[in-house]
Amino acid sequence: MTNLNKVTTRTVLIISDGTGITAETFCHAVLAQFDSLKFRQLRIPFVDTPEKAEEARIKIEMHRATDGFRPIVFSTLVNAEINAIVKRADAMFLDLFTTFVEPLETELGVQSTHSVGRFHHTADSAAYKNRIEAINYSLTHDDGQTTKDLEAADVILVGVSRSGKTPTSLYLAMQYGLKAANCPLIPEDFDRGVLPSWLPQHKHKIFGLTISPERLSEIRNERRPNSKYASIENCRHEVKAAEEMMIRENITWLSSTTKSIEEIATTVLQKLNLEKGHF
Amino acid sequence: MTNLNKVTTRTVLIISDGTGITAETFCHAVLAQFDSLKFRQLRIPFVDTPEKAEEARIKIEMHRATDGFRPIVFSTLVNAEINAIVKRADAMFLDLFTTFVEPLETELGVQSTHSVGRFHHTADSAAYKNRIEAINYSLTHDDGQTTKDLEAADVILVGVSRSGKTPTSLYLAMQYGLKAANCPLIPEDFDRGVLPSWLPQHKHKIFGLTISPERLSEIRNERRPNSKYASIENCRHEVKAAEEMMIRENITWLSSTTKSIEEIATTVLQKLNLEKGHF
Numbered sequence: 001m002t003n004l005n006k007v008t009t010r011t012v013l014i015i016s017d018g019t020g021i022t023a024e025t026f027c028h029a030v031l032a033q034f035d036s037l038k039f040r041q042l043r044i045p046f047v048d049t050p051e052k053a054e055e056a057r058i059k060i061e062m063h064r065a066t067d068g069f070r071p072i073v074f075s076t077l078v079n080a081e082i083n084a085i086v087k088r089a090d091a092m093f094l095d096l097f098t099t100f101v102e103p104l105e106t107e108l109g110v111q112s113t114h115s116v117g118r119f120h121h122t123a124d125s126a127a128y129k130n131r132i133e134a135i136n137y138s139l140t141h142d143d144g145q146t147t148k149d150l151e152a153a154d155v156i157l158v159g160v161s162r163s164g165k166t167p168t169s170l171y172l173a174m175q176y177g178l179k180a181a182n183c184p185l186i187p188e189d190f191d192r193g194v195l196p197s198w199l200p201q202h203k204h205k206i207f208g209l210t211i212s213p214e215r216l217s218e219i220r221n222e223r224r225p226n227s228k229y230a231s232i233e234n235c236r237h238e239v240k241a242a243e244e245m246m247i248r249e250n251i252t253w254l255s256s257t258t259k260s261i262e263e264i265a266t267t268v269l270q271k272l273n274l275e276k277g278h279f
Numbered sequence: 280m281t282n283l284n285k286v287t288t289r290t291v292l293i294i295s296d297g298t299g300i301t302a303e304t305f306c307h308a309v310l311a312q313f314d315s316l317k318f319r320q321l322r323i324p325f326v327d328t329p330e331k332a333e334e335a336r337i338k339i340e341m342h343r344a345t346d347g348f349r350p351i352v353f354s355t356l357v358n359a360e361i362n363a364i365v366k367r368a369d370a371m372f373l374d375l376f377t378t379f380v381e382p383l384e385t386e387l388g389v390q391s392t393h394s395v396g397r398f399h400h401t402a403d404s405a406a407y408k409n410r411i412e413a414i415n416y417s418l419t420h421d422d423g424q425t426t427k428d429l430e431a432a433d434v435i436l437v438g439v440s441r442s443g444k445t446p447t448s449l450y451l452a453m454q455y456g457l458k459a460a461n462c463p464l465i466p467e468d469f470d471r472g473v474l475p476s477w478l479p480q481h482k483h484k485i486f487g488l489t490i491s492p493e494r495l496s497e498i499r500n501e502r503r504p505n506s507k508y509a510s511i512e513n514c515r516h517e518v519k520a521a522e523e524m525m526i527r528e529n530i531t532w533l534s535s536t537t538k539s540i541e542e543i544a545t546t547v548l549q550k551l552n553l554e555k556g557h558f
Contacts, residue, residue, distance in 0.1 A: 010387070019545040021454070022308055025301045030379050033357070033391035043554060045545045072386065078312070092386045094379050100309050107351065107371050108289070112312035128539065135446050142418070167414050170449055174540075175300070260407065261453075266298040266324050275322060 009038040011063040011071040015056050015086055017048045017078055023096055027074045039072075047077065053085035060089035078114050127177065134173035134180070141181035142166055147198040150181060155272055156202055157182040158195075158246075159209035160238045161229075162219045164256035168209070168264045175265065178274060190241035195249055207268050208246040208253030213239045215257050288317040290342040290350040294335050294365060296327045296357055302375055306353045318351075326356065332364035339368035357393050406456065413452035413459070420460035421445055426477040429460060434551055435481055436461040437474075437525075438488035439517045440508075441498045443535035447488070447543045454544065457553060469520035474528055486547050487525040487532030492518045494536050 014020045014027055020043045031039055042063075044056050063071045073091045077083040087093055101112050140146060141153065143166065150156060155178060157165040165182035172180040189196055199206060211219075213235040220230035228234055246253045252271045256264055269275050293299045293306055299322045310318055321342075323335050342350045352370045356362040366372055380391050419425060420432065422445065429435060434457060436444040444461035451459040468475055478485060490498075492514040499509035507513055525532045531550045535543055548554050 019539075019541045021541050021545065022301070022304045026305055026375070029301055029355070030376070030383065033380055033393065034383065034387055034389060035392055035394075036389060037387060043545075045549065072383070076308070092382070094382070096305070097309070099378060100373050101312055103371070103373070104309065104313065104351070108313055108316060110313060110315060113314055114312065115314075131540075132446055135449065139418075139421075139445070166418070167411055167453070170414065171453060174446070174450060174453060260298075261410075262298045262300050266300065266322075270324065 008069065009040050009067075010069055011067055012039045012041045013056075013060060013063070013071055013073045013091070014041065014043040015047055015073060015075045015077065016043075016045055017076070017082065018045065020045045020076065023074050023076045026096065047082060047086070048079070050082060050085055053077075053082040056086050057089045060086070060091050064090050080114070131174070131177040134177045135170070137179040138169045138173040138181070141179075142169060144183040144196075147183075147196075150198065150202055152179055153181040153202065153205060154178040154274060155180045155268060156199070156206045157209060157268070158185055158199070158206055158251070159253075159256075160185055160211070160216065160242045162216060162223070163209040163211045164259075164261070164264060165209055167261050168256075168268065171261045171265045172268065176269070176274075185238075185242045185245065187238065190238070190245065193245070195245065200249075203249070203251070205272060206251050207272060208242075208251045209264065210239060210243055210246070210253055210255050212255065212257040287348065288319050288346075289348055290346055291318045291320045292335075292339060292342070292350050292352045292370070293320065293322040294326055294352055294354045294356065295322075295324055296355070296361065297324065299324045299355065302353050302355045305375065326361060326365070327358070329361060329364055332356075332361040335365050336368045339365070339370050343369050359393070410453070410456040413456045414449070416458040417448045417452040417460070420458075421448060423462040423475075426462075426475075429477065429481055431458055432460040432481070432484060433457040433553060434459050434547060435478065435485045436488060436547070437464055437478070437485055437530065438532075438535075439464055439490070439495065439514075439521045441495060441502070442488040442490045443538075443540070443543060444488055446540050447535075447547065450540045450544045451547065455548070455553075464517075464521045464524065466517065466520075469517070469524065472524070474524065479528075482528070482530070484551060485530050486551060487521075487530045488543065489518060489522050489525070489532055489534050491534065491536040 012027060012031065014023050016023050024043055044059065047053055047056050060071055060073060071091045072094065074094050074096060075086060076097045077086060078097060105112055137152065155172065157169055157180065159165050161184050169180035169182045172178040183196065183199065213232060216239060217230055217232045217235040220235065224230050254264065254267055291306060291310065293302045295302050303322055323338065326332055326335050339350055339352060350370045351373065353373050353375060354365060355376045356365060357376060384391055416431065434451065436448055436459065438444050440463050448459035448461045451457040462475065462478065492511060495518060496509055496511045496514040499514065503509050533543065533546055
């Protein structure tokens with residue numbers, strides 16, 4: 001008897017001369033459009049010699065043989081020789097690189113440099129140094145740990161405890177090299193009815209996060225079950241007070257309740273006009 | 280007189296119904312192959328209604344008019360109607376989505392779902408919760424702050440102070456939802472000649488980072504200029520002692536000197552076999 005409901009698992013290989021992280025993220029986004037199917041994913045990074053290309057080709061062929069289906073290969077191989085070796089395998093190739101570089105050569109009227117591994121900033125570059133400095137800054141300025149050196153901040157996130165400030169700050173530092181401080185709004189601030197005293201002078205770079213009281217209570221209960229801190233009444237009170245304060249102080253804010261870290265970060269960049277667009 | 284050396288700056292627009300971060304990273308990688316040219320980049324995220332598509336179209340046309348060249352548009356628009364509106368503009372379109380989804384529909388024998396915004400995990404998903412937990416874990420287990428709960432770690436990075444452990448830990452947590460602890464190897468450990476006492480039982484998940492003494496001295500000098508800590512002699516001594524210890528303890532390690540955070544993270548995943556390949 002044949003099981004008609006059996007879902008075939010297709011093998012997906014991500015082959016790159018660098019880390020393959022960009023290709024991997026992209027691959028997930030594309031394959032999310034086929035959510036009735038199952039995929040088994042294998043990333044083969046650092047394929048930068050003919051020998052490694054040959055190994056990758058053999059891996060593809062092995063999956064071809066065991067699966068009974070040809071594997072799907074997302075590749076970002078800059079070097080033509082290496083690319084050609086991998087492509088000898090029987091697979092469906094989605095070549096992220098050649099697909100776009102060739103039409104761009106025509107459009108721009110110049111040849112591409114075909115240089116390998118230009119995806120990420122390496123440790124000796126200024127951009128890398130900047131990124132590490134931003135990460136260190138965001139770590140030392142997490143959760144209002146220090147109010148020193150806020151002049152250097154690109155952005156200061158504010159919001160009640162557990163509204164998503166820390167992951168967003170770290171993401172902004174990691175992905176965009178931005179110095180992102182964050183500072184909690186706490187019951188004492190609501191009692192006084194004003195922002196902590198060191199903040200108003202930096203208002204042009206403050207961005208607020210809020211969250212639904214229900215979701216906040218859920219998150220806080222995981223940390224401190226059955227506490228006043230986590231109770232829905234207290235969460236309702238804090239969220240309401242924080243939102244009223246942000247409105248009063250004219251601070252731009254969004255609700256993190258149903259947002260990903262990437263979505264929050266993108267909105268912060270947009271609203272504070274922080275994107276550096278030249279390269 | 281014409282200046283033949285004048286480099287034309289081409290406008291590049293990244294248009295997405297989500298954040299456009301994946302497309303942006305991909306766009307940088309592709310355009311890095313044209314390093315003799317200059318690009319002005321503008322990301323237009325959250326284009327998820329016909330109205331926003333119309334606004335995006337107008338922006339493209341404005342750049343078309345002021346530049347005198349047609350802009351280059353990297354787009355990841357899932358919705359056909361929205362995509363069609365944007366594409367009315369006079370630009371070079373590199374459609375990251377349709378380019379790969381259509382051949383995949385043929386290969387897989389199913390229609391894609393055409394659902395918008397599937398790129399990142401939102402706050403209500405298990406994957407998101409896992410990611411936030413990993414970030415919190417990595418923050419509380421940064422720089423050997425605590426030796427508690429190391430059983431829960433997916434990876435424990437070790438290495439001398441300023442060898443790249445913190446950014447790598449945070450990246451592994453942020454990008455892969457892995458609980459990454461890190462613990463410095465310090466002069467006291469080298470004097471005793473053994474790993475800190477709480478580490479050997481976790482050896483299967485320990486990964487070492489090293490760095491060239493010259494680079495280390497440079498980094499440390501930025502933090503504590505002219506200190507013994509930053510001196511090249513001390514850096515040479517610490518790096519040598521740390522590498523000898525890692526060899527003696529049979530710990531897999533790599534040098535972070537010329538590596539990006541992404542490259543280090545990818546190598547850690549490979550060597551410790553941490554990639555979760557099913558989705």
